[in-house]
Amino acid sequence: MTFSLSVLDWLSLVWFFVCWIGYTRFSGFKFSTRNRLQDAMHEHIKAWIVALQARDNRIVDTAAISNIERNGSLFTSSTLLIIAGLTTALGSSDKINAVLANLPFLTPSYSWRGELGIVLMLMAFIYAFFTFTWCIRQWAFASILVGSTPAADAPNFDEAARNRHQEALSKVIWLAVYHFNAGLRAYYFSLALLAWFIHPLIFMLATAWIVAVLYRREFKSRTLSALLAGLPETTD
Secondary structure (H helix, E strand, O other): OOOOOOHHHHHHHHHHHHHHHHHHHHHHOOOOOOOOHHHHHHHHHHHHHHHHHHOOOOHHHHHHHHHHHHHHHHHHHHHHHHHHHHHHHHOOHHHHHHHHHOOOOOOOOOHHHHHHHHHHHHHHHHHHHHHHHHHHHHHHHHHHHHHOOOOOOOOOOOHHHHHHHHHHHHHHHHHHHHHHHHHHHHHHHHHHHHHHHOOHHHHHHHHHHHHHHHHHHHHOOHHHHHHHHOOOOOOO
């Protein structure tokens, strides 16, 4: 078994990781002249916490957290099944390569090349699994903070204490949303990895397409416009 990658193969792998890591870093920067989906969501989360502190009945708030947490649990379970399937496929890479060899427009297949593609997908979904499980834990922390929210007429909490609690709860909820999005991003880029089995150029194009889709949804989507329209005019 010969371990050999062409220059184009190496370039496509470098391009993939540069796009994934680079877009993650790029989307994390706060722009003064460009609105982000996560910024708009953070403002709505803070407005939610202010409304939560003003009411004594918080059944709606706990129900909302429980419903959102189920999404993380669903993706965690799905990710485990995918990891199990990829692990099984790793032991059948010879059969996979035999099938791929009969398809048109494919680059020459090596017995280890299919294994490398499966390993890359396995790493992506393992990352997604850890991210989703951390997201679930953060929603659990948020539930505890909701339970410790002082009543509107609680005498032992001054304005400064309420502001600290508001900031802590809004930050935890925002981080839960952030890590859920990071797990979803791993799903997106794992789809681009499917093109690795076809051709390195198609792999690079698929990766660029994923970045374009993510950018449009985070910076140019109608959902962002709707969220921004619902913010108070005084919000920066």
